[in-house]
Each structure stands twice: as C-alpha cells, then as structure tokens.
Amino acid sequence: MSQHLLELRGVWKEFGDLTVLSDVSLELGTHEVLAVVGPSGSGKSTLLRCINLLEPIDDGQILLEGVDIADPEFDADSVRRRIGIVFQSFNLFPHLSVMDNITLAPTKVLKMSKEEAQVTAQKLLGRFDLADKRDEYPDRLSGGQQQRAAIIRALAMNPTLILFDEPTSALDPELVGEVLEVIKTLATEGMTMIVVSHELGFARDVANRVLLMDEGRVVEQGSPEQVLVEPRTERARRFLRQMTGPR
Amino acid sequence: MTEAEASRRSPGMSPGRARRLAFHRRQRRRSLLIGAASSIVVFGTVTLVVVNSSGWEQVRQSFFSWEDFQASFPDILSGFGRNVRIFLIAEVFILVVSLLLAVIRSSRSPVLTPLRLAATAYVDLIRGIPTIILLFLLGFGVPALRLQGVPNSQEFWAVTTLVISYSAYVAEVYRAGIDSVHASQTAAARSLGLSSAQSMRWVVLPQAVRRVIPPLLNDFVALQKDSALLALLGVQEAFRRAQIYVAGTFNFTAYLAAALLFLILTIPLARYTDYLIRRQRERVGGTSL
Numbered sequence: 001m002s003q004h005l006l007e008l009r010g011v012w013k014e015f016g017d018l019t020v021l022s023d024v025s026l027e028l029g030t031h032e033v034l035a036v037v038g039p040s041g042s043g044k045s046t047l048l049r050c051i052n053l054l055e056p057i058d059d060g061q062i063l064l065e066g067v068d069i070a071d072p073e074f075d076a077d078s079v080r081r082r083i084g085i086v087f088q089s090f091n092l093f094p095h096l097s098v099m100d101n102i103t104l105a106p107t108k109v110l111k112m113s114k115e116e117a118q119v120t121a122q123k124l125l126g127r128f129d130l131a132d133k134r135d136e137y138p139d140r141l142s143g144g145q146q147q148r149a150a151i152i153r154a155l156a157m158n159p160t161l162i163l164f165d166e167p168t169s170a171l172d173p174e175l176v177g178e179v180l181e182v183i184k185t186l187a188t189e190g191m192t193m194i195v196v197s198h199e200l201g202f203a204r205d206v207a208n209r210v211l212l213m214d215e216g217r218v219v220e221q222g223s224p225e226q227v228l229v230e231p232r233t234e235r236a237r238r239f240l241r242q243m244t245g246p247r
Numbered sequence: 248m249t250e251a252e253a254s255r256r257s258p259g260m261s262p263g264r265a266r267r268l269a270f271h272r273r274q275r276r277r278s279l280l281i282g283a284a285s286s287i288v289v290f291g292t293v294t295l296v297v298v299n300s301s302g303w304e305q306v307r308q309s310f311f312s313w314e315d316f317q318a319s320f321p322d323i324l325s326g327f328g329r330n331v332r333i334f335l336i337a338e339v340f341i342l343v344v345s346l347l348l349a350v351i352r353s354s355r356s357p358v359l360t361p362l363r364l365a366a367t368a369y370v371d372l373i374r375g376i377p378t379i380i381l382l383f384l385l386g387f388g389v390p391a392l393r394l395q396g397v398p399n400s401q402e403f404w405a406v407t408t409l410v411i412s413y414s415a416y417v418a419e420v421y422r423a424g425i426d427s428v429h430a431s432q433t434a435a436a437r438s439l440g441l442s443s444a445q446s447m448r449w450v451v452l453p454q455a456v457r458r459v460i461p462p463l464l465n466d467f468v469a470l471q472k473d474s475a476l477l478a479l480l481g482v483q484e485a486f487r488r489a490q491i492y493v494a495g496t497f498n499f500t501a502y503l504a505a506a507l508l509f510l511i512l513t514i515p516l517a518r519y520t521d522y523l524i525r526r527q528r529e530r531v532g533g534t535s536l
Contacts, residue, residue, distance in 0.1 A: 049434075052438050054434055077440055077441075077442050078440070080437060080438055080439065080440045082440075084438070084439075087431065087434070091431045091432060091435035092435075094454065095454050095457065104449060104450075105436075105439035105440055108441060108445050108449060109445070153439070154439070157439060157440065
C-alpha cells in the first residue's frame with residue numbers, strides 16, 4: 001500500500017451539541033492539489049483548522065506521512081511548522097513590516113539567522129512581485145498584496161503542505177485574480193495543497209481532486225470532472241446549480 | 248456646448264458653491280461667538296460670586312499671598328524633586344510587575360496554575376484595600392518588625408506600597424490590552440509553529456502594549472499625584488514641606504504652590520495622552536483592520 005502524504009480516517013469534530021465534521025476521511029498524495037467545496041457552514045474551514053491542529057478533533061486519525069498527528073500526546077507545534085495555512089482574512093501581524101511578518105517564524109521557530117531568513121524572504125518577495133513592499137506595514141497594502149504576503153509568510157517555513165482557507169473571499173473582485181495566480185504557480189511547481197474555495201472554475205483548473213462537503217460530511221470526492229461536471233449524488237447536483245445558478 | 252456638458256461641470260465659483268461657503272462661514276462664526284459668550288458668562292459669574300463673598304478678603308490673604316508663595320516655594324520645589332524621583336522609580340517597577348501579573352493571568356498553561364491563582368488573588372486583594380491603609384500597614388508595620396536585611400527607610404516602604412498598589416490596577420490595563428488582540432492573530436502565529444509563549448511575546452504583547460499606552464499614561468498621572476501620600480509617612484516631599492510651612496505661618500499659600508508644581512507635571516502628560524488617543528482613533532478609522 002502506498003503511503004499518502006496526508007490521510008484522514010473517520011475524523012469527528014463537535015462544538016458542544018453541534019457536529020461540525022462527521023466521519024470525514026480523505027487522502028492526499030505528494031504534489032496533489034485537493035479542492036474542498038461546499039455551501040457555507042459545511043465544515044470546510046473547520047476541516048483545515050483541524051488538519052493544522054488549531055482545533056483538536058474529537059475522534060479519528062490524521063496521518064501525516066503515516067504518523068498520527070492528531071494524537072493528543074503529539075507535539076502540535078512541530079506539526080504546525082510543517083503545515084502552512086493561509087487565512088481568509090490574511091491575519092498578517094499589523095505591528096510588523098512585510099519583511100518581519102515573513103521572517104518571524106523562520107528566526108524564532110527554525111532558529112535561522114536573521115540574514116538567512118531575509119535572503120529567503122527576499123527571494124520569495126521577488127518571485128511574487130512584492131519586492132518593493134518589503135518595508136511596508138500591512139495596513140498600507142491592498143487586500144491582494146496582503147494575501148500574497150501571507151502566502152509568502154507560510155512558504156518561508158518551507159512547509160510540506162499548505163492549506164488555503166477561502167483565500168480570495170475577502171478580496172475585491174478585481175484582486176481575486178492575482179492571488180489565484182500565485183496559488184496556480186505553486187500548484188504547477190508541485191506544492192501539495194488543500195484549497196477551500198468558492199471559485200469552482202479555479203478548482204476545476206488547478207485541483208487534481210475535488211471534495212464536496214455538506215453538513216460536515218463528505219458528499220462526493222473524485223476528479224474535478226467527476227464532481228463538478230457529472231456528479232452522482234443529487235446533493236452535489238443541487239449545490240452546483242446554486243453555485244453556477246441562473247445568470 | 249450642450250446643456251448636459253454644462254451641468255456636469257461646477258465652475259470655480261458657481262452660485263451654489265458660493266452660497267454653501269457663505270453658509271458654513273456664518274455657522275462657524277456663530278458657534279465661535281456663542282462659545283465665547285457662554286464661557287464669559289459662566290466664568291465671570293463664578294468669579295463675581297467668589298470675589299464678592301464676605302470671606303473673600305481673608306481667603307485671599309491666607310491662600311493667595313505672594314510673599315508666602317515666594318518664601319515657601321524653594322523648599323517645596325526641592326521636596327518636589329523627591330516626588331519626581333519616587334514616582335519615576337515606582338513607575339519602572341510597576342510596569343514590569345504588572346506586565347508579569349497580566350501575562351500570568353492571561354496564560355492557560357496548567358504549569359502556571361498556582362501562579363495564576365496567586366496573581367488573581369493579589370489583584371483582587373490589593374484593589375480592594377485603600378492605598379492609604381496599605382501605606383500605613385507597610386510603612387509603619389514592616390519597619391517595626393526590625394527584620395534583618397530589610398530596609399527600614401520609610402521612603403523605601405512608601406515606594407514599595409505604590410508599586411504593590413498600582414501594579415494591581417495596571418495589570419488589569421495590560422490584560423484588557425491582551426484580550427483586545429483578536430484570536431486570529433494567535434491562530435496565525437501558532438499556525439506558523441510558534442509556541443504559545445512565543446506567540447504571546449512576539450505577536451500578542453507588542454500589539455496589546457501599543458493599544459494600552461493611553462490608559463497606562465492615565466495611571467501614570469494618577470501615580471504622580473499619589474506620590475503626595477508619602478507625606479503621611481513623614482517623607483520630605485513637596486506636600487510635606489508645604490505642611491511644615493503652613494504649620495509655622497498659618498498661611499495656606501504653600502499648598503497652592505505644591506499643587507502648582509503637580510499641575511506643571513501632570514497637565515502636559517494629560518494633554519499628550521489625549522493626543523495619543525485621538526491619533527489612535529484616527530488610525531483605526533483609516534485602516535482595513
């Protein structure tokens with residue numbers, strides 16, 4: 001049996017009486033891009049926060065390279081540095097410049113020297129067209145620039161896997177493109193990613209596999225064509241009608 | 248030129264624009280006049296009532312005597328130097344102790360549970376005791392124990408009292424600041440692999456401290472004034488010197504001289520605090536955060 005980079009087995013998550021994830025299982029190989037789609041409140045964001053161990057799960061297993069990272073005994077900090085997450089609302093640190101936002105974790109967590117961390121950061125900034133913003137503070141950047149800086153901040157930790165939590169839904173429509181472009185570039189470079197997104201077109205273009213969630217369950221998963229073009233379940237067909245809807 | 252084109256442009260001084268400008272100018276002048284007039288009426292009345300009261304002549308002599316002011320001022324001023332020194336020393340310790348208390352109270356680590364309980368009890372207890380009582384207890388009580396190696400100077404115990412008392416309040420200010428930093432900031436820090444302590448140190452605290460600088464300065468103003476409490480332990484500070492002068496002459500102008508010295512220090516700080524608050528409000532309004 002080939003080992004997956006990430007595997008979820010029967011994951012359950014509850015907030016009080018509310019079951020947010022019920023029996024979620026999925027597999028993700030190296031260099032794969034998994035798009036997670038579904039209506040609001042279907043548990044997509046919680047799924048990502050659980051994989052990053054920002055939320056503890058109530059039952060099941062999350063295996064990263066075969067090791068159960070959701071085991072309560074496991075050192076969560078050591079996992080988080082290997083799994084990057086990009087948030088819907090960017091969550092840059094407002095008191096730090098773009099450069100300091102990017103180098104904070106490499107210097108404090110990986111104990112890199114400041115110079116070394118800055119060299120890496122500078123390279124990434126150049127690649128994603130933010131080199132001239134290195135000394136700016138987040139509130140001086142556009143939403144698209146902030147989100148690109150946040151992506152660079154995650155990349156600077158050289159993660160095994162990056163999670164994107166609706167990375168474009170807080171952006172003005174004209175800024176969505178630049179962020180999607182960055183994610184697409186990462187995908188072609190072989191970065192392993194899970195992307196929660198409302199951009200179905202993007203999911204079809206970039207993802208190797210698509211997972212449709214509803215009410216905390218996996219409704220359907222498979223290739224983008226399978227899930228987004230010819231879904232088998234009625235629930236999936238209804239969701240697609242709502243998303244593509246009459247225009 | 249078509250009619251549509253003409254209506255789109257508003258030339259330098261169209262009748263409409265001129266009318267608006269004139270209206271706003273009238274409004275500004277009106278509010279200025281009303282403000283000035285009402286101030287004159289209110290303050291004028293108060294002055295008249297005071298000056299025409301039957302006891303005014305006596306009050307003027309015993310509170311506003313220029314000779315007594317001149318005679319008492321040098322002594323009070325040199326005493327005031329001690330106030331300044333006391334609250335500067337106290338402030339440094341207060342900022343450190345209270346930050347420690349706040350961080351301990353905000354942490355959720357089980358290892359710190361006993362410390363957290365102690366910090367909570369400390370804050371509750373100290374905030375409930377009037378500073379003046381604490382001052383007597385420590386200032387007269389501890390030196391009376393004659394403990395080996397414990398300083399007996401009343402100034403030492405006075406400063407200690409201020410530190411103990413103010414730390415409890417300032418800790419709560421810090422804690423409010425820590426609580427005001429949104430949880431998503433901690434989530435972002437933790438997601439990058441920072442430990443809980445590292446997130447606090449590098450992400451939460453810098454933002455929290457920046458936000459609470461105005462209320463901290465506010466407490467600093469209060470501390471400056473409370474340094475006069477030290478007179479009660481016999482520390483030779485400004486208020487104590489004034490008391491001594493008053494006791495010898497039965498003229499109260501010396502108190503006014505002491506008050507003036509406190510004002511010279513506190514008013515600029517209070518103005519500066521207001522300025523910071525205003526600037527912070529403008530900043531928050533201007534960003535997307």
